[in-house]
Amino acid sequence: MRLSLAWLADVLPLPAGTTVDQVADTLVQVGQEVEAVHTVPPTTGPLVLGRVLTIEELTGLKKPIRFCTVDVGPGNGPDGSDEPRGIICGARNFVEGDTVVVALPGAVLPGDFAIATRKTYGRISDGMICSVRELGIGTEHDGILVLDRDTPADQIGTDARPLIGAEDTVIELAITPDRGYALSVRGLARDLAAAWDVPFTDPAARVLPDRAQPGWPVTLADPVGCRRFATVRVAGVDPTAPSPFWLRRRLAAAGIRSISLAVDVTNYVMVHLGQPLHAFDADTLSGAIEVRRAVAGETLTTLDGATRKLAAGPDGDLVVADESGPISLAGIMGGASTEIGDGTENVLLEGATWDPPTIARSLRRHRLPSEASRRFERAVDPAIPAAATELAADLLVTYGGGEIVGRSDVQGEPFTPVTITLPLSEPERLAGRPYDRATVVRRLEQVGATVSGSGQDGAVLVTPPSWRPDLTRPADLVEEVARLEGYDTITSVLPVAPAGTGLTPTQRRTRAIAADLASAGLIEVLSFPFVGVAELDALGFGGDDVRRRAVTLANPLDAEKPQLRTSLLPGLVETAQRNLSRGARDLALYEIGSVFLPKANPPTPGKPTVDARPSDAELAVLDAALPQQPLHLAALLAGPGSQERPGWWGAGRPAGWADAIELARRVGRVAGVSLRVVPAEQTPWHPGRCASIRVGDWPIGFAGELAPSVVERLGLPPRTVALEVNLDGLPDPVPAVAPRISPYPAVNLDLAVVVPVGTAAADVQDALRGGGGELLESVRLFDVYTGDRVPAGTKSLAFALQVRAADRTLTAADATAVRDAALAVAGERLGARLRD
Template sequence: MKFSENWLRDLVDPAADRAELCHRLTMAGLEVEGVEVLGEGLAGVRVGEIVACEKHPNADKLLVCSVSVGAGEPLQIVCGAPNARLGLKAPVATIGAVLPNGLAIKQAALRGVDSFGMLCSAKELGLDADASGLMELPADAPVGAALADYLALPDASIELKMTPNRPDCLGLRGLAYDVAALFGAPLREVSADAAELRSEAVRSVELAAPADCPRYLGRVVEGVDPTAPSPLWLKERLRRAGLRPISAVVDITAYVMLELGQPMHAFDNDRLDGGIRVRRAAAGEKLALLDGSEVQLDAQFLVIADAARAVALAGIMGGLDSRVTDATTNVFLESAHFAPPAIMGRARKLGMHTDASHRFERGVDPELPRAALERATALLLQIAGGRAGPVVEAVAAGHLPQRGAVVLRRARLARVLGMEVADAEVERILRALGMQVESAAGGWSVTPPSRRFDIEIEEDLIEEVVRVHGYERVPTRSPSGQLRLGLPPEVQVPADRLRAQLVARGYNEAVCYSFVAKDWLQRWSRLDGSVALANPLSADLAVMRTSLLPGLVEALKHNLNRQQERVRLFEIARVFAAGGQGPVETRRIAAVACGRALPEHWGGDKRSIDYFDLKADLETLAGLSSSLASLEFHPAGRPDFHPGRSAEVLMAGRSLGFIGALHPRLLKALDLDQDVYAFELDLDGLAAGRLPAAVELSRFPQVRRDIAVVLPESVSWTQVESVLRRIDPGVLRELVVFDRYSGTGLGSGLKSLAIGLILQDSYRTLTDQDADHFVASALAALERECGGRLRG
């Protein structure tokens, strides 16, 4: 929200300078984002009129102008502006003036002709960005008057960073209420008397979608002068609010929007056919808009239509075919209330953002349309003439938002703020904000005005009181009472320990968006069960992620494209899935890696990372929770993982996730030309451990037996380990695989594993017979359950 300080002070003029005004607004929750001072350094700049103009004798693009400044002889000024002409009134910087850009005006000779001043553009005066020519002043501008006085300068263009809950302050009227409450200053209400009816022209109005548009008002104004220019004061206020003046009719609707906060639209009445109908768009219906674009609509969009076609996109933008032009003499003014859900997200869906949609999707006062229509009519009759017809209103009262009374308890106010606020001060603040206040048992019954959509509960009223009374007045006190300390479970490994472990293994933590593009999840085959956003920021952030991997791999790709050959990234965050009671959140840990297995080094291994490197990283995480022994890896298939180089990860029989190489088809779709390994696991399952328990170390020696077992290729080490550990858990201390062989001498589909069995008893020394008995039991179990045999 950008506005002129002088304009605000016309409505409410607090006894405070600009710095104090901006500070108090910021402290009240209306953050001042920027202040642009206008009109300082204009001493010596006057309104001038070109009374004679001829070509420069020595330069084709220069003119020698004789400029009257009211007193004395006209000044001879050499000018090169393309719009310099006889009779033009423009700002003149006289000798001795210093412009805001630092330029000092002196007598000069240009191509042999003396110049005694300078005709100025708006940019040279620091008033606008337009440097295409001289700043043209109205024909009735008083020659010789100080330009600053004529333009009501100095002034400041103040920009507020508005929060979504304060749409009432998107108009000067709503902002003035807050300023009046902050400073205790009197407020001048903006109003206009009902226009004198001098025409009988009307258009009927029908609400075919009353829930979306519960109130619509229209009025025909005939005989408007299309050549009438907007007055300078109106143009300047629009410019200082960041809007470009266009024509009288359009400027008036923009002015009323800024002043009252009610967006309006003006149609060329002669281009409308029949009555006005507010309805939902038909599927595939097309509409050409004012910006020249053509949009294709669906039933989610609300349109303003006449008897033949849609003529405007309700609450967003008018139609091109019914626009006001330089030939328009009969105008149909629209002023309506559109329900925020009917407008919310519609402009963004079309890739646009307008002042009207910005206000309507946040909420506009439903009682404001008539006042805005009368105000716009009064300005239009004053500036461009015409004959006003009667106001036609269609209203569905049952769909209009109602502001119910909210009870504010005196004791609750004091408890929340930690201080007492005098009753008189509370009532002054609430009434100054336009609320109806009545005494009630233990406090007040407060009815907010129709423009305050954000006042619904008692805490909202407490916020209003404290922000106006002053947050800086709230005392700083230590909390009292007993605090209940929440200790983390002793068996749960903190996420920070997992982070530290991965960082120690060479990984970097990434933070990716929780919202992703729909086609990302489709590419990863992870779209099922996803949650779509009702009001996405953009098409690329339209779905809540169901996996951490798409974002991590995009980050990996981003690094590869910037000459990072060895990339290791991880993320610990939440994923989302649709559930019966709303989205279900699950904490996950994921990592991706590509490139060399080890950092580049003159004596290091230059091989690329493989499945077992990533598996080792994962096992170090499981080791933090003392759950490594229960970690299992079973071959399983997922459409986004390589079928021969991936596995399902289980812990104590529970599935945690997947690990392995990404599928070549997916890598091609992602435009990646090298293998990428990844894992994604349920964080709570991985971090769940067990309480440590002391175990007495055996005083007896270990015994080692090595065996070579021939097994089918389909048998995994996990299966072999599981079989061996079940034989005698009290004796088997450790298993070691120290060799693997397949090929000549074994036969097709077979492999040989050389396994070291480390045996130890806690109560006695094991004998050779004990060791041989264990080996025999192991071979029998492997033959029975895995189809293995001792290698000869």
């Protein structure tokens, strides 16, 4: 919505000294969103009204050029005389006798365009006849600006700036869907009048004259879809009559292009009062008008030239039809068969009240938004169609001649005003500051509501006005009082946090894990929690995979992703693909977020109402129906330098399956949990390079290299690795205990054992640690060997053992005893023997 301050001043006299900044600030204070303030670039120097006296067509040139003599008023001629000035002009959209805007020598137009006397085309051009774009008041440049021919003679030579709106300012607003009334000068003026506490005279309040004849016979076959249909018929309009300049200027300020007098008048009334109108060529109508739903097979060629197939049925398109069929798509766009043309002399003006949901469905069905539908889908004041059509008819007669020959106003299902009981304590309860009774009543009456007496317990009965269908409950009325009193009058009080609260141990652990992964060079990402079948197929999840059992949304944001995720990998893969497609080569990403695991046979909750808090039983059923939402962590490393970046220090290194497992171990160390690593097979990981991450014997996730087929299908770099663990599967965090540091030296021993090829090194390490007892401080694998120096079907594992006592210096015999005990347990459990 573009609000011209000059237009606003005609509806609401602005207080003396009011600036555009004050108007914009007040609009913001009453809840409107101001997006921009547009001012006309300044023009300095003499800019006057002129009248074209003669036009001489210059010949022998490559393009049409005219030499004009223009009366620029007394004292504005050459050397201060009253003589006309000669001006060269290339435009051809004006004739002798037209009133134009002339920039005299010494004027400077927007863009620092200085005007001077110059010789061109063999003539002296003593000024310039200006176009709309050259004046900075519009973008049209098809010709020069032609004003009304009936401009009084005493205005020739006067300053043109006030007339052309060169001093006007336009405020651009973003109107929210619940405030359709604000899509008009009338609605915004009412808000400003209330904010400034000044009287407001409704421009739609007019006495309708009696008409002997009906505007047109009308039948409402759908009295709910159309609750009111007013018509006024104007005969004998001059089809060549132009729109007056003031009307064109106001439409331009509102961002609407001038078309013809009849169309311009309807657009003017729409912006002025908020009631969209439509003009039919009455001579093209066939019989009575009927407002109905479209029937199967009907089509309509709209004003944009497109032939549209109309939807039938109770929720189908609402149309205005005559005996020939549909002639207008109700509330959206008229039909080409009854369009106002160059020869239209008899005009039928229509102002209707349409059902907002019906209009919204049709405009989305046909993808045909318009200024009219934008207002109708937000609801238009049902009390003003007749007044709006009368205003349009008066303007049409004033500037186009003819006479009003009839008016009709057909009513559908009547509007029943709602009465709301508003306790006087409610504004303070919801807004947080006290409002006395007089303030509440005054502000609601300024909105247009009727406050009638008192209800029980000191409540008032409020009937909202017809133009505010959004006011349906006490909270809506409280909002009106609060915004008109000013949101800035509601003091900001910072709530005091109750003692003893803060992050839980689990939250602190999660933050510590995230910080540690970031310090390791991984970048945290947040992906949408929605997945589709395509993502699950690409990851290779089989039909019986439990991760395919997901919660399906009733109203998904993306039709191709209607399910809540059961794994973080799809979102992480999509993020990686997006970054790779934009030129990234090395990625190290992680995400911490919830997954959603549906329960088996959950209860089916009913739909609780919003007028009261659900009961405890209803809340219990709702809670039982919610899916489990464990917190997962996933990481993905891809690219030739994903583990170590290349540089002057040497070549980079891609992350391998062992790096993914080490990240899982790192998470365990930060959480204070010792994790076990066990070989496993799990989609989408490589069958031979995948590990199950466990707490004891309880699996909490998987890590390793993704399967080559999955990597190829997803377009990821070769050898991409990933991990995913369930953070909720970690034991509850316990306070950290400071380690005991022995002051005595350690004894380092190497131990190489031979085990069957299929034996996991982690199992051997666990066995050695268990046999070594409390003196065995650490066990680290440092070599794996298979070859001809060990028996076939076996492998050699070499471990570094560190032995230390807390209370003494160990002897060689003590350390050897620890090594032998560890080897004995490994041999007993896994058949390990000392390598020769």
